[in-house]
Amino acid sequence: MSHTLGIRQAQKQKTRQSLLDAALGLLEEQSLSSLGLREVTREVGVAPTAFYRHFRSTADLGVALVEEALGSLHPMIRTIVSSAGDSDQRIERAVELIARHVETHPAHVRFIARERHGGVQSVREAIQDQLARFAEEVKVALTKDPVSAGWNDDDLLMLANLYVDQMLMTASLFLDALEAPQEERQRVAQVATRQMRLISIGREHWLD
């Protein structure tokens, strides 16, 4: 039932996406709280006032960027948690997937890492909301795992949050190593793998 957009609404969405893309580019070397609306429109090549047709403010644009960035991350989470194989295999695959995601969406990852604790409240909140959803999703997956037999709900969520935070930390490290030689990126992957492995070991002996 997808209604074909009129060429009018299509053009509007195109401009909107251009604004988002331009902003994401500019945010590679600054924070959202210093991003000016004129800066963005100049980059796109439209009048400053056109900005208001799409966003109330740059903070508003930031919230839209959160949706875009973490929306693209959502399927990755699903892939990781529904992965088959033993613990070590799943960890290696997860780290590999994170590395790939950073390579294909570096600006998104940078944006989330930067604005998670950034200076714009509404954006911080939007990110926390999405991450809470991720944690919830991870928790559900953990619940189904036989290793989690006997675990209570709070501890499952505690572990899920640990995994989510660890994923973000790893993504941020891969980002820093993006331009570095491959051996450095390999080292990051190895450290990340072992950290997750250590957490998994802790998980297996939690009820001892």
Place this chain on the structure above:
Amino acid sequence: MSHTLGIRQAQKQKTRQSLLDAALGLLEEQSLSSLGLREVTREVGVAPTAFYRHFRSTADLGVALVEEALGSLHPMIRTIVSSAGDSDQRIERAVELIARHVETHPAHVRFIARERHGGVQSVREAIQDQLARFAEEVKVALTKDPVSAGWNDDDLLMLANLYVDQMLMTASLFLDALEAPQEERQRVAQVATRQMRLISIGREHWLD
């Protein structure tokens, strides 16, 4: 051999400290990359040009803030790692110390969490440097622990980094819960404690 400062240099340092304090205050609701030098001097009640007598730019001021913020954290790290008692006792004490530090230095903690992945490269690098020092220090302490017998150097550093990151995550959560009712802060403390406990369990079974 501390030479008493002339009243001239003393006054200068006083102004410098005022600039740092004012900046730290302003940074509670924005990022360093949007902090203007005039904003800071206005807050202190001094002419904009006076800023240049102390800092080349706001980025430069940011680096100075890193020293101040992480300098105050250094002794805390020492206290934690040199703490006595069994694993659980040490963890509870560590979480307690982190909570206290966030209560007494909230602006410092916020600054580090915000600018660790922030928009100003020189500040990011300064923070990474200091955190690497912390990790090194933790690693040395871990090496002395009998539990670490048989561990290789890379894995010790891997674990040290995990502890440091976990410490920062915990501090950030305490910060978010600063204004919240005590039961919420208690909950944060409990989650943090269990996460560190899980990591410690993983550590104990690492060589299995």
Place this chain on the structure above:
DNA sequence: AATTCCAGAGAACAGTTGTTAACTGCATGG
């Protein structure tokens, strides 16, 4: 075919920014 709607343009606004230069007054060292 006539009318409405609306994304984007254009111009102007008051206020802000970083940086420069030349200055002042007072603590300092000879």
Place this chain on the structure above:
DNA sequence: CCATGCAGTTAACAACTGTTCTCTGGAATT
């Protein structure tokens, strides 16, 4: 006691900011 140094001031600059109001061209609706 006098000359120097230097923290902080004053004034001015060109460039930039977000926001308002008015306008326009063409798609959408009738």
